[in-house]
Amino acid sequence: MSKRITIDPITRIEGHLRIDVEVDNNAVSNAWASCTMWRGIENILRGRDPRDAWLFTQRFCGVCTTVHAMASVRAVEDALKVEVPLNAQLIRNLILIAHALHDHIVHFYQLSALDWVDVMQIPNADPERTEKLAETLSPWTRNSRNEFKAAQDRVKAVASSGQLGIFMNGYWGHPAMHLSPDVNLLAFSHYIQALEYQRKALQVVGILGSKTPHIQNLTVGGVANAIDLDSASALNMDRLEQIRLLLEDVVRFINEVYVVDVCAVAAMYPEWFKIGSGVKNYLAVPDLPLDTAGTSFDLPGGYIMNGDLAGTRPFQTASDKVFRDAVTEDVTRAYYQDGKPLHPWKGVTDPDFTGWNGEKKYSWVKAPRFNGQPMQVGPLAQVLVGFAQGHPLTVKHATAAISKVQAVGGIKVTPDMLHSTLGRHAARAIRASMLAELAQKHLQLLTDNIAKGDYTVFNQPVFPSHEVEGVGTHEAPRGTLSHWVVIKDEKIKNYQAVVPSTWNASPRDLSDARGPYEASLMNTPLARPEEPLEVLRTIHSFDPCMACACHTFDPSGKQIANVKVL
Amino acid sequence: MKKLKVLIGGIGNVLLGDDGVGPYVAHLLNACYEFDSAVEIEDLGTPALDLIDRISGKDAVILIDSIDVEAKPGSVLPYRKADIMRLRPAVRMDPHAPALVDALLSAELFSVCPEEVLLVGIKAQSFEQGCSLSEPVQGALLETISVILKELDRLGVEYKVRECPAELDTWWSSESPLELSTC
Numbered sequence: 026m027s028k029r030i031t032i033d034p035i036t037r038i039e040g041h042l043r044i045d046v047e048v049d050n051n052a053v054s055n056a057w058a059s060c061t062m063w064r065g066i067e068n069i070l071r072g073r074d075p076r077d078a079w080l081f082t083q084r085f086c087g088v089c090t091t092v093h094a095m096a097s098v099r100a101v102e103d104a105l106k107v108e109v110p111l112n113a114q115l116i117r118n119l120i121l122i123a124h125a126l127h128d129h130i131v132h133f134y135q136l137s138a139l140d141w142v143d144v145m146q147i148p149n150a151d152p153e154r155t156e157k158l159a160e161t162l163s164p165w166t167r168n169s170r171n172e173f174k175a176a177q178d179r180v181k182a183v184a185s186s187g188q189l190g191i192f193m194n195g196y197w198g199h200p201a202m203h204l205s206p207d208v209n210l211l212a213f214s215h216y217i218q219a220l221e222y223q224r225k226a227l228q229v230v231g232i233l234g235s236k237t238p239h240i241q242n243l244t245v246g247g248v249a250n251a252i253d254l255d256s257a258s259a260l261n262m263d264r265l266e267q268i269r270l271l272l273e274d275v276v277r278f279i280n281e282v283y284v285v286d287v288c289a290v291a292a293m294y295p296e297w298f299k300i301g302s303g304v305k306n307y308l309a310v311p312d313l314p315l316d317t318a319g320t321s322f323d324l325p326g327g328y329i330m331n332g333d334l335a336g337t338r339p340f341q342t343a344s345d346k347v348f349r350d351a352v353t354e355d356v357t358r359a360y361y362q363d364g365k366p367l368h369p370w371k372g373v374t375d376p377d378f379t380g381w382n383g384e385k386k387y388s389w390v391k392a393p394r395f396n397g398q399p400m401q402v403g404p405l406a407q408v409l410v411g412f413a414q415g416h417p418l419t420v421k422h423a424t425a426a427i428s429k430v431q432a433v434g435g436i437k438v439t440p441d442m443l444h445s446t447l448g449r450h451a452a453r454a455i456r457a458s459m460l461a462e463l464a465q466k467h468l469q470l471l472t473d474n475i476a477k478g479d480y481t482v483f484n485q486p487v488f489p490s491h492e493v494e495g496v497g498t499h500e501a502p503r504g505t506l507s508h509w510v511v512i513k514d515e516k517i518k519n520y521q522a523v524v525p526s527t528w529n530a531s532p533r534d535l536s537d538a539r540g541p542y543e544a545s546l547m548n549t550p551l552a553r554p555e556e557p558l559e560v561l562r563t564i565h566s567f568d569p570c571m572a573c574a575c576h577t578f579d580p581s582g583k584q585i586a587n588v589k590v591l
Numbered sequence: 592m593k594k595l596k597v598l599i600g601g602i603g604n605v606l607l608g609d610d611g612v613g614p615y616v617a618h619l620l621n622a623c624y625e626f627d628s629a630v631e632i633e634d635l636g637t638p639a640l641d642l643i644d645r646i647s648g649k650d651a652v653i654l655i656d657s658i659d660v661e662a663k664p665g666s667v668l669p670y671r672k673a674d675i676m677r678l679r680p681a682v683r684m685d686p687h688a689p690a691l692v693d694a695l696l697s698a699e700l701f702s703v704c705p706e707e708v709l710l711v712g713i714k715a716q717s718f719e720q721g722c723s724l725s726e727p728v729q730g731a732l733l734e735t736i737s738v739i740l741k742e743l744d745r746l747g748v749e750y751k752v753r754e755c756p757a758e759l760d761t762w763w764s765s766e767s768p769l770e771l772s773t774c
Contacts, residue, residue, distance in 0.1 A: 066606050066607075066720055068720065069606055069720060069721070069722060077762075080762060080763070081606065081763065084604060084605050084606050084636060084763070085606070086637070087604070087635075087636045087637025087638050087639055087641075088637075088638075088639050088641070090636065131640060131641075135640050135697070136640075179700065179702075183700065188676075190676070190696045190699060190700060191693065191696040191697050191699075191700050217701060220643065220644075220647075220701055220703075223644075224644050224647075227641070227644060237641075238635060238636050238638055238641060239634070239636060
């Protein structure tokens with residue numbers, strides 16, 4: 026007899042990810058991912074000036090502000106065929122990298138570490154022993170018994186107060202948790218320290234973007250940063266030095282703490298290399314352009330079908346024809362009026378809400394498809410595409426991480442094991458260490474270019490008299506993001522954003538193929554179905570971001586997931 | 592006396608109707624009043640856990656956000672730190688859903704949560720996609736501002752009315768629901 030479990034974080038404002046799973050013999054036998062809010066914000070953009078679109082798209086989501094701004098200016102630039110000066114490319118790249126480093130640190134420590142770390146075991150840890158253990162893992166100077174003791178005291182204070190606060194909803198003592206108390210303490214102390222380094226990364230975004238959370242320095246055709254080595258208010262060598270120092274600290278945290286922690290967790294939960302694979306089609310777009318025309322990149326793009334790494338195909342440009350022509354959105358199982366799968370430039374968003382029905386329509390998320398196939402996007406897709414293509418930077422960092430897991434865990438790790446829940450975490454850490462290296466490289470490129478006397482930051486866009494179409498892509502922290510714009514008479518005629526979480530959280534399609542979240546949950550063992558920690562582990566490994574759009578405060582305090590067992 | 596470091600932060604999504612009231616009020620305050628340099632006024636959008644960074648190191652924080660509660664649309668309701676701290680955090684199904692409660696609870700764990708927290712909640716009428724505020728929420732703007740100013744008075748923070756209101760930087764909004772001369 027199968028059980029049905031629904032996990033639905035209840036807030037009065039709908040707009041969250043809901044997961045339904047059927048459980049047979051303590052393993053998932055069927056799964057549905059759905060979003061409970063209508064995503065039709067694009068309709069607001071029709072009729073507006075394309076040069077203003079980025080200000081609006083930056084408000085799609087409060088966590089991914091920068092990425093939607095960037096994809097939007099790139100879409101309009103693609104439509105208008107305007108090149109972007111080198112300084113502007115590099116300034117944008119640095120913003121994107123700093124934002125991604127911030128995002129990856131936040132994801133691991135604030136949002137998913139506690140799926141693996143049992144906070145309530147920490148009072149049983151021994152800070153001295155933890156220090157010895159830490160010495161074997163990393164040269165991080167803050168791995169000291171004093172730091173560990175302070176972190177432990179914090180947990181003890183919370184545990185003894187009876188007011189668990191932020192820990193109120195954890196599945197503590199769950200049978201799927203099995204780190205030693207010392208490892209739990211080690212990871213938890215980094216959870217506290219992470220706050221300082223995620224802030225430093227955000228400060229880099231703030232210096233270059235002139236403000237966070239909403240950057241102000243973008244413009245179609247470049248950036249609005251004035252570069253003047255003699256002016257205190259412009260981008261000058263002092264500011265660049267300030268960025269260099271901030272990045273140094275962030276890079277050290279990534280390499281000596283974040284990557285090490287992910288490798289250690291992976292080494293101690295090796296069973297999770299066999300769980301959570303799902304859709305093995307991967308998609309990534311090239312990013313971090315190194316020239317004005319956008320023909321060479323520091324992050325490679327391409328796609329992989331059915332896990333066949335040898336058969337990977339690269340994308341040459343950020344708006345590669347193969348990518349542009351292959352994307353459609355299917356609404357067979359989404360709450361929109363039925364119709365054929367449509368290309369985003371032709372996309373329509375006519376809602377038809379019929380209520381959750383797993384056999385018919387059940388989500389507000391459309392199902393994006395690439396040549397008709399569901400695709401997994403995110404750091405794993407990016408790392409696999411780079412690895413498969415022999416991209417030196419990817420190979421270097423992936424190999425280092427794999428060796429670390431092998432050394433700590435005494436297990437053999439093959440690239441094939443990356444098709445898993447742990448693989449997604451490992452790939453995100455690998456990507457972070459790649460980006461950490463690239464942050465310093467791009468800062469140097471920018472400094473050198475300015476030192477040569479090039480202060481250009483902007484090319485004036487020109488609107489053609491006929492209708493034009495453009496796509497702007499960005500390999501965002503959560504994966505491939507694309508904004509699609511149609512411009513007529515200097516106004517937006519159509520606008521669609523195909524966001525990473527739409528690819529991953531996609532519902533089934535007309536051929537009944539499950540989306541990546543759904544497929545990844547199949548066969549997941551659940552130790553206690555009424556406490557579906559294992560489902561959360563896999564879903565969190567994707568780093569979903571569904572509806573940051575709406576954050577209304579609910580004073581009734583009912584912000585708790587409803588886990589229903591039927 | 593030491594000057595208090597204060598953050599006044601408008602929270603909400605300006606593309607979702609009344610959810611934009613927090614950012615709107617932040618811009619309105621900036622247009623109509625001059626504050627001491629230790630007072631920061633920010634349109635924070637929907638910052639999720641980044642709110643921890645924003646409030647960290649402040650002595651007092653005043654947040655403005657739309658609320659959903661049994662009340663007449665446009666009702667202005669204050670919540671204090673203790674009211675918020677007793678609420679449950681969200682289960683992090685969607686890891687970016689954690690909002691205000693989670694941010695404050697985390698900030699408390701990290702020992703960076705200000706002592707003085709006031710959330711000025713405005714009961715929304717509609718969260719439909721759109722860039723304008725409903726009539727009842729427009730009608731609540733002046734009351735919201737007066738609640739904020741009273742809190743500043745209580746904290747002993749100085750401010751003064753601008754003789755000539757600055758430009759209202761609510762770029763997303765096509766109309767101006769409030770004549771600046773009235774604030």
